[in-house]
Amino acid sequence: MKQIETVAVVGLGAVGAVVAEQLLSVLGNKLYCVMDAERKARYQASGIVINGKKADFNFVTPDEVPVVDLVIFATKNLQFNEALAEAKNAVGPNTALLSLLNGVHSETEIERVYGAEKTLYGFIVNLQSINKHGNIDCAGRGIILFGEKDNHRSERIEAIHQLFETAHIVHKIPENIRLEMWKKLLMNTVFNSIGAICRSTFAGFNFPVMQSLVRKIGNEVIQVANAEGFALTNDDLEENLRLTCNYTPLGKCSMLQDIEAGRKTENAYFCGTITKLGKAHGIPTPYCEFLGELLEGTELARSIIKEC
Numbered sequence: 001m002k003q004i005e006t007v008a009v010v011g012l013g014a015v016g017a018v019v020a021e022q023l024l025s026v027l028g029n030k031l032y033c034v035m036d037a038e039r040k041a042r043y044q045a046s047g048i049v050i051n052g053k054k055a056d057f058n059f060v061t062p063d064e065v066p067v068v069d070l071v072i073f074a075t076k077n078l079q080f081n082e083a084l085a086e087a088k089n090a091v092g093p094n095t096a097l098l099s100l101l102n103g104v105h106s107e108t109e110i111e112r113v114y115g116a117e118k119t120l121y122g123f124i125v126n127l128q129s130i131n132k133h134g135n136i137d138c139a140g141r142g143i144i145l146f147g148e149k150d151n152h153r154s155e156r157i158e159a160i161h162q163l164f165e166t167a168h169i170v171h172k173i174p175e176n177i178r179l180e181m182w183k184k185l186l187m188n189t190v191f192n193s194i195g196a197i198c199r200s201t202f203a204g205f206n207f208p209v210m211q212s213l214v215r216k217i218g219n220e221v222i223q224v225a226n227a228e229g230f231a232l233t234n235d236d237l238e239e240n241l242r243l244t245c246n247y248t249p250l251g252k253c254s255m256l257q258d259i260e261a262g263r264k265t266e267n268a269y270f271c272g273t274i275t276k277l278g279k280a281h282g283i284p285t286p287y288c289e290f291l292g293e294l295l296e297g298t299e300l301a302r303s304i305i306k307e308c
């Protein structure tokens, strides 16, 4: 793969729309935004608006998309199975598949459905983007980290690097992409789950009681990561805590935004993953299990009120 000429994006929310908008300037109509017919009709009617400007995306249904060089997934984990199926016609023998979803689940699913040889590893950090029904307010476009599972600089990694350079997408090809993904999972499991259950903005993490929760949950994630072969340390946790305390004081993690908007959260992919892997390795994770159950209970209790 010398050059990436065609890209399909599945999921045009806070992450996907922002990345797609940057690619649009380079690829034009060769950027295909894939979605079901109901979404296509809805988006054609209302458009996707990023920072007040309507993006001129090429919306296509799964039947309309051709085989492309690169597919980028950016739905929530809860919608990922549908997204995977919708990408079927875009995937040919040389297509590379990159997921920007949080957690460590989506790459395994891509490998299972489309094969390990097509699967890249990746995620996005430092994005400051809020999606209100297709109206996206983006204060920071974030950094995409990506790589091959074994971290070698393949031809397709170089081709994506070139594409992102041309589209001014800030990106990094780290030495060990899967270690970086576990660092992000540490961050999401700790700060998203605690922030959501305590209804706390980032400033709340300055309180000693919140920091005590951070260390209890974080310690379990580190133990599970180590058992999985990823050398996370306490320094990673303390660095994350320092960063989070310095975020804009009234900012909210995405899981708290989901709770407040009445959406289902990605709890199953954060505390849920740690609890499940902890059991598989014989590592007790009582704090993650308890926090995960509190979040699940919060979502269920909320659904009863909604139905009444």
Ligand SMILES: NC(=O)C1=CN([C@@H]2O[C@H](COP(=O)(O)OP(=O)(O)OC[C@H]3O[C@@H](n4cnc5c(N)ncnc54)[C@H](OP(=O)(O)O)[C@@H]3O)[C@@H](O)[C@H]2O)C=CC1
Residues within 6 Å of the ligand: 010, 011, 012, 013, 014, 015, 016, 034, 035, 036, 039, 074, 075, 076, 077, 079, 082, 083, 086, 100, 101, 102, 124, 125, 127, 128, 129, 131, 133, 134, 254, 266
């Ligand atoms: N938001 C953030 O700041 C960050 C998010 N992430 C991660 O990135 C991932 C995406 O998050 P985010 O962008 O916030 O989520 P959003 O909910 O904003 O966006 C998801 C998008 O996917 C669309 N979608 C859902 N199902 C389908 C489908 N079957 N076909 C096509 N499109 C579909 C949704 O459409 P519709 O709205 O029409 O239902 C929505 O536009 C998550 O894993 C999240 O944890 C990572 C870093 C930062």
Ligand SMILES: CC(C)(CO)C(=O)C(=O)O
Residues within 6 Å of the ligand: 187, 188, 189, 191, 192, 252, 253, 254, 255
């Ligand atoms: C809060 C933060 C930055 C880290 O957990 C995040 O990734 C999110 O809001 O989803």
